[in-house]
Amino acid sequence: MTKGSIMIDQELCKGCRICFHFCPKGSISQSEKLNANGYLPALFDNNSECSGCGICAIVCSEVAIEVYRE
Numbered sequence: 155m156t157k158g159s160i161m162i163d164q165e166l167c168k169g170c171r172i173c174f175h176f177c178p179k180g181s182i183s184q185s186e187k188l189n190a191n192g193y194l195p196a197l198f199d200n201n202s203e204c205s206g207c208g209i210c211a212i213v214c215s216e217v218a219i220e221v222y223r224e
C-alpha cells in the first residue's frame with residue numbers, strides 16, 4: 155500500500171478543520187498553538203497511516219497542504 159505524508163503550512167492554515175473530517179485515516183488534528191493570524195492550525199500525525207491520497211490537499215481552500223508519496 156502506498157505510504158504518504160503531508161506538510162501543512164502553519165501560517166496559511168485557517169484552522170477550518172475541513173481536512174480533519176475528510177481524511178480517511180484520521181491523520182490530521184488541531185494544534186494547541188495559535189499561528190500568527192490567531193488560528194489553531196492543522197497538525198499532521200507522523201505516526202498515522204497516511205496513504206498519500208491527497209484528499210486533504212484538494213479540500214483545503216487555503217492551499218496549505220502539500221502531499222508526498224513514497
Ligand code: SF4
Nearest residue numbers: 177204205207208210
Ligand atoms: S493524504 Fe490522505 S491519508 Fe494522508 S493526511 Fe491527507 S487525506 Fe489523510
Ligand code: SF4
Nearest residue numbers: 167168170171173214
Ligand atoms: S483544510 Fe486547510 S485551512 Fe482548513 S484546517 Fe485543513 S489545512 Fe487548515
